[in-house]
Amino acid sequence: MATKKRVVITGLGVIAPNALDIPSFTEAIQNGVSGIQHFPELEALKFSCQVGGVPPVSEEHKRTYFTELQLRNFNSSGILYGVMAGIDAMKDSGLSTKSDRPNWDLGIVFGTGTSGVDKFRESIYKVDNKNVRRLGSTAVAQTMASGISAYLGGMLGAANMVTTNSSACATGTEAVLMGYERIACGKATQMLCGSTSDHGPYLWGGFDAMKVITYKHNDSPTEASRPMSANASGFVPGSGAGALVLESLESAQARGATIYAEILGGHVNSGGQRNGGSMTAPNSEAVQRCIKKALEDSEVLAENIDYINGHLTATSKDPVEIKNWCEALNRRGADFPLINSLKGMVGHCLAASGSVEIVSTILQMHHSFVFPNVNCEDIHPEITQLIAKERIPTKKVSAEINTAIKASFGFGDVNACVIFGKI
Structure with a gap:
């Protein structure tokens, strides 16, 4: 059996609400800066939750990534965010973003939950009004699920595997593992991996109807997202994109690239919507199994995990998630690793959440800090029965993170867990 190649992270990109x-982004997460705001449009539409996280992208900023021709009839925020984060990650890695020939060594796995929701709505109205010929030539590219990877693939000349994955809130973490496996088995040299999510009432309306997002903080948006808090009342919808350049260690070393961290391994599974798992709830047995299998695949002992970047959505499932971590790692009280949730600052970025949160994980490892859990001064009592309060920092702390673990859990009872090591 061929020896697996070691895989490292050499580039980062992020488009986040803050x-x-x-x-x-590094400065924002160190200081607990929130990107969540109130949207009058949601109030006018009678949404119960009228707050959310949307990246503050200006028209001028768009034009540093897209030409005027590309922006003509362009109306897909998910593709916009993904392209911006992806191009930034490539530039950060030092790899070329322009190629006259296909780059056979570069592949892309860039996930999404939906693509071009607003563009799709626009298309429906034009069809219904018998203006189908006015849809424009990019309607399909903006609304097909693989639109994001297709746009990036064309802009970068990526000629290895170029695909889009979709596993709800586990999408971004799964994308990183897919890219990792591609390089580890020797089928690619570099992989641009990440995920993106649209925003707006047509995407967020379903969650509002399900009553899983908070309605209590329309007048105090920065206090709305409260992971692990006793007063958590539902998640806050967010959007954006995260991107990472993965590369074989030998390639990164040969070109003298900055190496942020190594991907040690991971695991993806499903709970089968059995034993308490459902379309919207995780099966705890599957969650614990996913974490344990990630440790096994990485050849990492649970006792050596320094830090956890949790999924932790600010719902009633937060204490359940903490219990699952305790069971899977067999660590409790003061022995539990440091843990935090980015969602307190940016909300739940849905399909983009895993990749944006992985970027935050790598930055903490690289700069030796753990960002604060905002809006978490009143930790849920079921959580403090399991782990010591000091393991949930509410202020930035300096910490040497040699081994970090990140997990994401999505609708459909799907799970993804990845482990990173400092190199």
Whole structure:
């Protein structure tokens, strides 16, 4: 059996509700800066939750990534965010973003939950009004699920595997593992991996109807997302994109690239919507199994995990998630790793959540800090019965993170877990 190649991260990109580039995002998460705001449009539409996280992308900023021709009739925020984060990650890695020939060594796995919701709505109205010929030539590219990977593939000349995955909130973490496996088995040298999510009433309306998003903080948006809090009342919808350049260690070393961290391994599974698992709830047995299998695949002992980047959505399932971590790692009380949730600052970025949160994980490892859990001064009592309060920092702490673990859990009872090591 061929020896697996070691895989490292050499580039990062992020488009988040609280920052549009890596330096700004690093500063924002260190200081607990929220990107959640109130939207009058949602209030006018009688949404119960009228707050959300949307990246503050200006028209001018768009034009640093897209030409005027590309922006003509363009109306897909998910593709916009994904392209921006992806191009930034490539530039950060030092790899070329322009190629006259196909780059056979570069592949893309860039996931999404939906693509071009607003463009699709626009298309429906034009068809219904018998203006089908006015849809434009990019309607299909903007609304097909693989639109994001197709746009990036064309802009970068990527000629290895170029695909889009979709596993609800586990999408971004799964994309990273897919890219990792591609390089580890020697089928690619570099993989651009990440995920993206649209925003707006047509995407968020379903969650509002399900009553899984908070309605209590329309007048105090920065206090709305409260992971692990006793007063958590539902998640806050968010949007954006995260991107990472994965590369074989030998390639990264040969070109003298900055190496942020190594991907040690991971695991993806499903609970089968059995034993408490459902379309919207995780099967705890499957969650624990996913974490344990990730440790096994990475050849990492649970006792050596320094830090957990949780899924932790600010719902009633947060204590259940903490219990699952305790069971899977067999660690409790003061022995539990440091843990936090980015969702307190940016909301739940849905399909983009895994990749945006992985970017935050790598930045914490690289700069030796753990960002604060915002809106979590009143930790849920079921959580403090399991782990010590000091393992849930509410202020930034300096910490040497040699081994970090990230997990994401999505609708459909799907799970993804990845482990990173400092190199």
